[in-house]
Amino acid sequence: MVKLMCGSHNHEMTKSLVGHLYVGRLTKDEKIIITDMTKSMVKSRNILLTLKEHNANSCTTIKQIYNARSAYRSSIRGNDTEMQHLMKLLERDQYIH
Numbered sequence: 001m002v003k004l005m006c007g008s009h010n011h012e013m014t015k016s017l018v019g020h021l022y023v024g025r026l027t028k029d030e031k032i033i034i035t036d037m038t039k040s041m042v043k044s045r046n047i048l049l050t051l052k053e054h055n056a057n058s059c060t061t062i063k064q065i066y067n068a069r070s071a072y073r074s075s076i077r078g079n080d081t082e083m084q085h086l087m088k089l090l091e092r093d094q095y096i097h
Helices: 028-039 044-054 062-077 082-092
Strands: none
Touching: 028 044, 028 062, 044 062, 062 082
């Protein structure tokens, strides 16, 4: 049970919304940009700079870039672990292991 003692906040309002999940979420277009740049081996910080250039009001953080890149890599791998995926790539490209 929650009991309301006073109807006002006990802290000041934030000056910036950076770091808030709802405001910093990635759009579908931003996810496509991240995927394409990840395929091109672009560093995360450069991806973030590109997103900020496209949308100056973006509140996306580097952590969200890391998470999107990780989700993309997991989607490529499927249900395999990283080691299983590596072994499949080695066999596919006929490396000696």
